[in-house]
Amino acid sequence: MPQAPVFHLHQVSKAYSNGVVALQGLNFTVNRGEFVSLVGASGCGKSTVLRLVANLLNITEGEIEWSDSEPQQKLAFVFQQPALLPWATVFENIRLPLKLAGMSRNKSRTKVQEAIHLVGLTGFESAYPRQLSGGMKMRVSLARALVTDPQLLLMDEPFGALDELTRTKLNHDLLRLAQQQHWTVLFVTHNLYEAVYLSHRVLVMSSHPGQIVAEVPIDVAYPRPEDFRLSRPFHQYCDRVAVELTQATQGQY
């Protein structure tokens, strides 16, 4: 794979206003078309990293170097919670980014329909969020992210609240979409099976302060079939990540 960086974190530190130092001297690069996972214990600063990259937080020290001049426009974020407007239909929720960008309802209709189609929610356009299951809400959230034709997708434990079966299914769908749409993905999870199944590279974080302590490349070609999860290499990779994770959290508690 060609190594064209999309962005690079250079000695990034983040201290919250209450004095908590969430991240210290963080360095890593995400390349074009790459699927990178960030794993680590709860509270180690994974969400903080994503929020810094999305410019939802200010950096305390260091910088994020973008290879593109206008990264914001090509960036989408899928949050830990579906974060849907409860008073708006599925259609209106997915249209939100286009509406905020000033696109008319008529112009945005085909784009929204396409996004709905891609995540498999055709027929649910006029349902309200409360009528949907957790997995379907996450699909709406995903559709809202991809309606803007993003190139970089930041995902913060998007499937954390779902059961294993739904999670597996959505993992599979996400991987297909990422391949099709040539997304670059930075994916946060604390499920290492998910991380190994999805990623080119798994970054392991330690906590207090948050740092990247290991990088595990997963050298398995895409598309990865479902039964990759049952194969020996898969389990070997999982073991490696698990070992790194244990080391990262040793002596912490």
Add this chain to the structure above:
Amino acid sequence: MSSTQIKPSESETIQASESPRGNFWQILVRRLTSIEIIAPLVVGVLFLVSWELFVRWSNTPPYLLPGPLLVIQTLWRDWAILLPALWITFQITIVAFLAAIVSGVVLSILLTLNKWVEYSLFPYAVVLQTTPIVAIAPLIIIWTRQVLPPQSSTFVALVICAWIIAFFPILSNTTLGLNSVDHTLKDVFQLYNASPWQTLLYLRLPSALPYFLGGLRISGGLALIGAVVAEFVAGTGGQRSGIAYQILMASYNLQIARMFAAILLITLLGIGIFWSLTVLSNLLLGHWHESALKREN
């Protein structure tokens, strides 16, 4: 985008939310015979019957405590006096209520948009709320008489008094609502570079709607109370006097049954206002907010 489609799995099936429906009359009959209607009705009837029996057996004179039957008779007889008076009070209530809604909402938007406005004005809103209306009503009446012609000055003074009471719940509830926006949704709006105006229109105002409607239900009743209290203080007679004046006169003349009839009318009006606001609230929130959703089973 290409068009490979992905189907939701079995585990993601929709939770159907269609409620069992019959035709209109079946629903009405089911509603009316439900325990929520029957139970309070039985209590009410028992209370009224015991009241009537007590008044008869103890020979209590009607100028101390009239029985419910006498109250109803009086209401029927004095209809022509009481109804126009109630109409005046109703007008005062409505005008004050509308003024409270407009001023409360506009001010709460200003408060949330600008910290300076909040710091400089909110304490005075609290002062306005905590000052007993009975104490300042005479002042308001005197002042309005100074600036307005006598035909309209009383009406305006009463509206101002009722407005002062009704205004605060709307202000404080709407402000609370505008500030209780879900954090992640704020992030979504920030991520897509929403302008402050868009954030207000598409996020803050809809988020505040349930709180605003809650304030509305409190305010509606308070506007009525404010109007009645202010009428008591004003104590004006003549053509445009409200229901409180009728109560006042009835008490001077020991027409206690008429007093009861007037109180009954005010109560009914209050219930009517509350009920309409509840219906409005359910209409506006029906399809999305927890407070208005009917749970199955």
